[in-house]
Amino acid sequence: MTAWNEDTEAGASELGAVTVVEGSSFCISSHSGDVHGGGSQGAYYQDTRVVSRWVLRINGEPREPLVARNPTAFQAEYVGRACTEDGRFESPLLVQHQRTVGSGLRDDLTIRNYSAQPTTCAMELLIDADLADLFDVKGGRASNASETVRWAQGPDLHIESLHADGQRRGVSFQAQGATATEDGLTFNVTIPARSHWSTTVIALPLLNGQAPDNPFIAGTPLSHSVAAQRYVQWEEHVPRIRLTDQNVTDVLDQSQRDLGSLRIFDDNHPGRAAIAAGAPWFMALFGRDSLLASYMSLMIDPSLAAGTLQTLAGLQGSKVDIDSEEEPGRMPHEVRLGVSAGLSLGGTAYYGTADATPLFVSTLGELSRWGLGEDIIESLLPHADRAIDWMEQYGDKDGDGFIEYQRPNKHGLVNQGWKDSWDGINFADGTLAETPIALCEVQAYAYAAYVGRSLLARAAGDTAVERRCADRAEALKAAFNERFWLPDRGYFALALDKDKKPVDSCTSNMGHCLWVGIVDEDKAPQVAERLMSPEMFTGWGIRTLGSDMGAYNPVSYHNGSVWPHDTALAATGLMRYGFVEEASKVAGGLFDAAEHFGGQLPELFCGFDRGDFTNPVPYPTACSPQAWAAAAPVQLARILLRFDPDFTRSVLHLAPILPASLGTFKADNVLLGRSRITVEASGSSGSVTGLPAGLELRSDPRPPLTGELFG
Incomplete structure (x- = not known):
């Protein structure tokens, strides 16, 4: 059992890590958007790490990270420069990567070719899911799941393990235009001159083979996601x-x-x-x-x-x-x-x-x-x-x-x-x-x-x-x-x-x-x-x-x-x-x-x-x-x-x-109450517009309650 008195602090996160959050789901990645194994990075759903490795290689090389930002709490955007086929970073290939968390993980990838010539890219996405419990990750312990099973099926990679409570936890990775292997997903694409190529990678959590409600679906606008709709409602409210x-x-x-x-x-x-x-x-x-x-x-x-x-x-x-x-x-x-x-x-x-x-x-x-x-x-x-x-x-x-x-x-x-x-x-x-x-x-x-x-x-x-x-x-x-x-x-x-x-x-x-x-x-x-x-x-x-x-x-x-x-x-x-x-x-x-x-x-x-x-x-x-x-x-x-x-x-x-x-x-x-009011103040004066009926505005501080209770 976890010794609670030894584990009240947050576990350490890597310097420069980028975190996105929606409900109880979250993802911690490096500044490039990659998720490297062996630390706290990963995507978590219902306190289970469903992505423990997510490393993108283009023409066999990592991207050169340029910028990472969080436009909203549940999204991150990464921009990087890809290597050319001869391994040079001085290339016309720009990688735009938008990550969204919710009922799983959705990564929208776009490679832009600013060259006057078409460019061929060999892309490899190295993927793993240790399906570890959050408590084990936070405490630096190995997952207590049984042996993990992996299998590739067309464009999909499935990873599953049996846990101590008898439940099967798993995740399915899928992407348009991908070929799945046991190591991840591969793509071979040719990007026309002054054009771009895009795909969507989705990590779908599974519990006893069942997907969650409201999963991410490729091609569906992100504005239709539960997270985006909740964000809009919050901003309006x-x-x-x-x-x-x-x-x-x-x-x-x-x-x-x-x-x-x-x-x-x-x-x-x-x-x-x-x-x-x-x-x-x-x-x-x-x-x-x-x-x-x-x-x-x-x-x-x-x-x-x-x-x-x-x-x-x-x-x-x-x-x-x-x-x-x-x-x-x-x-x-x-x-x-x-x-x-x-x-x-x-x-x-x-x-x-x-x-x-x-x-x-x-x-x-x-x-x-x-x-x-x-x-x-x-x-x-x-x-x-x-x-x-x-x-x-x-x-x-x-x-x-x-x-x-x-x-x-x-x-x-x-x-x-x-x-x-x-x-x-x-x-x-x-x-x-x-x-x-x-x-x-x-x-x-x-x-x-x-x-x-x-x-x-x-x-x-x-x-x-x-x-x-x-x-x-x-x-x-x-x-x-x-x-x-x-x-x-x-x-x-x-x-x-x-x-x-x-x-x-x-x-x-x-x-x-x-x-x-x-x-x-x-x-x-x-x-x-x-x-x-x-x-x-x-x-x-x-x-x-x-x-x-x-x-x-x-x-x-x-x-x-x-x-x-x-x-x-x-x-x-x-x-x-x-x-x-x-x-x-x-x-x-x-x-x-x-x-x-x-x-x-x-x-x-x-x-x-x-x-x-x-x-x-x-x-x-x-x-x-x-x-x-x-x-x-x-x-x-x-x-x-x-x-x-x-x-x-x-x-x-x-x-x-x-x-x-x-x-x-x-x-x-x-x-x-049931009203929406406007409060204005400057120095020691203030006013309220839209005061609910029957509520009296007083310009004195709220008095202590003790006198009225006990006096």
């Missing part, structure tokens, strides 16, 4: 955001494109989209990641949160299973489709997470504020109640009021919060904390879950549930501020360990506690001061671990790096408690970092101080695009607008504090 600051506009545009590319769809509910965690290795539903990303994306498309909640609800735990760590009411950590998922996860879904379950309830509560379908909210309330039952019965096994985690097996995650690396939870002196562990941000999420469920009950007129959840929230807040606060340090402990001893390292996790409002007002100034200290704030973002801590390493995964989503949530917390200048400074640093990353924030980057290097230093195995990194700029824009709809109270708060450097802000086509 999402807001159009423009600022005077072109950098921030470009960052927000990139975020929208990335979020669109990371959507995954349920075949049984094709109109329902959820968010995958990130490309290339995490193109799957992850409870925590998908929920936080969909929360931060509400201003772009609240239906993503609805789809994510509905999809998770269908996977909610119903029994106790030590292998997969499923428990009644628990939400899954990760859902996979590959043939080895049962071996790696204990099932296709793995439930080892402490935070996805309370985040499910709090996200549902936040979604209700956006007026997106009372029927959706109502249908999910039973799942929210089962989630709260899990929090109280299984999450809090020792009955002290806090949610703890401890894996019940040897292959699950050792750490089950968002810092889930094996060494991510440590004391100030660097020693590791031992489980069971109660993380500070998990208690904050639980508090938000109780508050959210209380308000949902209030809207439904259920006073008994409203009062019970409000009382639980109040008790949890009081206990949290008493047990986790370190008065001599001026910040909250990262966690309580197995002996209920505070894990006293200074981390970014307490920024999440500010975000949801569990922090007492008298403690917030010290938390804000610590988050903005030189030990925590790099100038680009907030470190996961203070530079004065024993385990600090700016090039670590969770012990000193900067994660954009983490920084964005901390900035949200700073804004919530009225630290406007500090929140604006953090937002500005992260937008500046995004500019250095070409407008696309990665999963994480190194935690070096801004004064040490001109640019933020990339982390070598960071995912990009990655869901909550893509959503972070959207969340930052929202907090600078202080844009907070609340259909449960019939109000919309808009109290902008836009820095002068950003200039004016305008967003058309923002979905609010």
